[in-house]
Amino acid sequence: MQQPKIKVTDAFWQQYRHLVKDVMIPYQWSVINDDATVEIEQENANSYKATEKSHAIQNLKIAAGRESGDFYGFWFQDSDVYKWLEAVAYALRYQPDQQLQQIADDLVDLISQAQEPDGYLDTFFQLQAPQEKFQHISFGHELYCMGHYIEAGIAYFETTGNTLALTIATKMADCINTHFGPQPDKLHGYPGHPEVELALAKLADTTNDQRYRDLAAYLINQRGQQSPNFFAEQNAKNKNKQLDLPFPDQTDPADRYFQNDRPIRELDHAEGHAVRMTYLLTGMAHVARQTQDDDLLATCQRLWRDIVDKQMYVTGGIGATVAGEAFTYDYDLPNDTMYCETCASCAMVFFAKQMLANEPDGDYADVMERELYNGTISGMSLDAQHFFYVNPLEVDPQASAQDPTKSHVKVQRPAWFGCACCPPNLARLIASVDQYIYTIKDDTIYSNQFIANHADFGDGLQINQSGNYPWSGQISYQVSVESALTFAFALRIPAWSQENFTVKLNGHPVNGTLKRGYLFLNQTWSGTTTIEVDLDLSVRTVRADQHVTADLGKIAVQRGPVVYCAEETDNGKNLAWLSLPVQPDFQVHSANQGLAVPNLKTITTNATKLVTSSNQTSTALYTSDTAPRSRQNQQVTLIPYFAWANRQAGEMRVWLDQD
Ligand code: FUB
Numbered sequence: 001m002q003q004p005k006i007k008v009t010d011a012f013w014q015q016y017r018h019l020v021k022d023v024m025i026p027y028q029w030s031v032i033n034d035d036a037t038v039e040i041e042q043e044n045a046n047s048y049k050a051t052e053k054s055h056a057i058q059n060l061k062i063a064a065g066r067e068s069g070d071f072y073g074f075w076f077q078d079s080d081v082y083k084w085l086e087a088v089a090y091a092l093r094y095q096p097d098q099q100l101q102q103i104a105d106d107l108v109d110l111i112s113q114a115q116e117p118d119g120y121l122d123t124f125f126q127l128q129a130p131q132e133k134f135q136h137i138s139f140g141h142e143l144y145c146m147g148h149y150i151e152a153g154i155a156y157f158e159t160t161g162n163t164l165a166l167t168i169a170t171k172m173a174d175c176i177n178t179h180f181g182p183q184p185d186k187l188h189g190y191p192g193h194p195e196v197e198l199a200l201a202k203l204a205d206t207t208n209d210q211r212y213r214d215l216a217a218y219l220i221n222q223r224g225q226q227s228p229n230f231f232a233e234q235n236a237k238n239k240n241k242q243l244d245l246p247f248p249d250q251t252d253p254a255d256r257y258f259q260n261d262r263p264i265r266e267l268d269h270a271e272g273h274a275v276r277m278t279y280l281l282t283g284m285a286h287v288a289r290q291t292q293d294d295d296l297l298a299t300c301q302r303l304w305r306d307i308v309d310k311q312m313y314v315t316g317g318i319g320a321t322v323a324g325e326a327f328t329y330d331y332d333l334p335n336d337t338m339y340c341e342t343c344a345s346c347a348m349v350f351f352a353k354q355m356l357a358n359e360p361d362g363d364y365a366d367v368m369e370r371e372l373y374n375g376t377i378s379g380m381s382l383d384a385q386h387f388f389y390v391n392p393l394e395v396d397p398q399a400s401a402q403d404p405t406k407s408h409v410k411v412q413r414p415a416w417f418g419c420a421c422c423p424p425n426l427a428r429l430i431a432s433v434d435q436y437i438y439t440i441k442d443d444t445i446y447s448n449q450f451i452a453n454h455a456d457f458g459d460g461l462q463i464n465q466s467g468n469y470p471w472s473g474q475i476s477y478q479v480s481v482e483s484a485l486t487f488a489f490a491l492r493i494p495a496w497s498q499e500n501f502t503v504k505l506n507g508h509p510v511n512g513t514l515k516r517g518y519l520f521l522n523q524t525w526s527g528t529t530t531i532e533v534d535l536d537l538s539v540r541t542v543r544a545d546q547h548v549t550a551d552l553g554k555i556a557v558q559r560g561p562v563v564y565c566a567e568e569t570d571n572g573k574n575l576a577w578l579s580l581p582v583q584p585d586f587q588v589h590s591a592n593q594g595l596a597v598p599n600l601k602t603i604t605t606n607a608t609k610l611v612t613s614s615n616q617t618s619t620a621l622y623t624s625d626t627a628p629r630s631r632q633n634q635q636v637t638l639i640p641y642f643a644w645a646n647r648q649a650g651e652m653r654v655w656l657d658q659d
């Protein structure tokens with residue numbers, strides 16, 4: 001059995017994947033080439049600087065000597081280009097396109113020309129501060145950018161066989177290996193923004209070159225080891241230099257923001273910048289497997305539990321505060337000031353995938369599913385040309401406009417950002433969603449996601465999964481083998497359906513107990529076997545742990561993996577005045593409320609809403625009136641959270657009051 005070749009046939013994901021291939025990729029290409037007329041928004045009132053264009057490709061052209069000029073834009077936006085290239089690599093697998101491949105081949109040539117002979121590539125430092133390479137590791141992002149290229153180079157090589165794409169990646173890794181490592185003449189540091197660790201681990205798998213695995217392990221293990229801290233030491237050296245850098249050398253760099261206040265294995269709480277933390281964990285989980293490091297795996301398990309049990313929103317969003325785009329403390333999950341960066345939700349999918357490869361456990365796949373159907377794709381509009389960086393669970397347009405502490409909470413998705421990390425991250429995630437459906441371990445095929453597809457596992461084994469998920473809970477698998485084959489097929493039963501589901505094998509009910517969220521069908525398979533699964537898609541109300549004070553007295557509505565929300569467009573203003581009964585009468589509708597998603601289901605429920613009482617005479621802000629407030633019945637319409645902000649701007653809420 002080998003990693004399957006998968007053709008996604010799923011209506012839900014086909015729509016997204018075609019949007020990526022036909023709209024997002026061309027759109028993002030025109031933006032990074034400055035051909036599109038787009039308004040670029042600042043992420044929040046305090047963000048680094050307003051930019052009028054991306055300039056990302058132009059920076060590469062200047063570094064390659066093809067054009068003259070200065071570096072412009074965010075100092076790490078080479079990575080926007082690399083994530084775009086990675087998305088193209090995946091998209092070409094499901095929709096070959098000669099013209100697009102030619103554009104991507106030319107881009108690889110350009111990147112190769114911009115790369116220095118020793119493998120170094122970071123257009124910001126090359127153009128703006130060539131003497132300062134690797135001297136500002138806390139905020140410099142060189143390793144982050146190169147890590148993103150390494151991922152793209154691997155993907156593009158694997159799709160097209162373009163060896164130059166891979167050579168650029170190995171040259172980069174060699175360059176990093178020359179500069180970083182335990183030897184006395186090397187830098188004993190690690191990236192301010194983890195990313196390269198996960199990329200080097202992938203490169204070790206692709207090339208079978210263990211130096212890359214060792215380097216990834218070094219960068220992980222070195223984190224937070226040194227006293228004085230590596231960043232502090234480096235920054236102290238820079239103190240008297242006259243530098244013109246757009247970012248500060250952190251004065252107190254040994255802090256939780258960077259996850260380097262102590263050796264990484266000592267962490268028991270996910271802390272600091274959420275994308276940094278989860279990219280790091282993704283790399284750690286991969287390296288733990290490669291090096292059979294149980295202690296490192298235990299760290300990943302511990303931090304997974306902390307995030308999922310105490311710091312994750314019901315939408316899968318992570319990062320409770322805009323200050324440092326960071327985790328805060330357990331159960332601190334404010335709904336209207338949170339961060340929930342799109343990249344952080346993508347990173348949780350990457351982390352979950354690595355954990356599943358380490359130890360199949362339905363919880364990893366459940367969280368992956370939560371992210372895939374909620375907190376990731378909420379980051380893009382249904383026209384695929386507008387994007388959220390921050391994914392709130394509660395929005396009031398007036399607050400976003402007038403409360404300076406909520407300037408990051410956008411009411412509608414902007415066309416692009418100065419710091420545009422999220423849009424291409426989503427593109428590469430959606431284009432590679434096929435990689436999240438199955439894992440294979442010890443002669444067992446684990447079915448993690450209900451994404452209809454045709455999978456060829458080699459050895460004459462094919463599995464055809466069909467269904468209309470997430471709108472229907474009926475999924476069917478046709479397992480076909482050319483000659484009899486013994487293996488286990490482990491079917492994830494999502495936690496939300498574990499009390500009510502059926503599985504039939506060739507029409508006969510299967511009654512097995514679940515092991516870590518999976519139902520194991522272990523047998524010798526011959527001919528074609530049909531497995532039919534029926535999950536419980538009744539509408540559910542969800543409440544948060546009582547320590548989450550932001551959600552006390554409130555419920556969220558979920559159907560299958562999809563979290564729902566109320567929007568002003570359907571329900572009028574003052575969503576805070578709504579209250580759902582203890583046992584709402586939910587109705588599921590095929591009316592899509594003007595949202596262009598095939599088969600989309602909306603939900604209505606009975607509810608009440610506060611009204612201004614006719615005998616309320618006082619206009620005082622505070623009164624001693626103790627009479628119950630007046631309420632009137634109102635039907636409430638709920639739409640999937642991922643589809644919010646695709647109509648008129650207005651209020652939105654995931655958590656609603658309950659009587
Ligand atoms: O620093 C690079 C990227 O920009 C991070 O991953 C995002 O959180 C944003 O800060």
Ligand code: ZN
Binds near residue numbers: 343
């Ligand atoms: Zn981002």
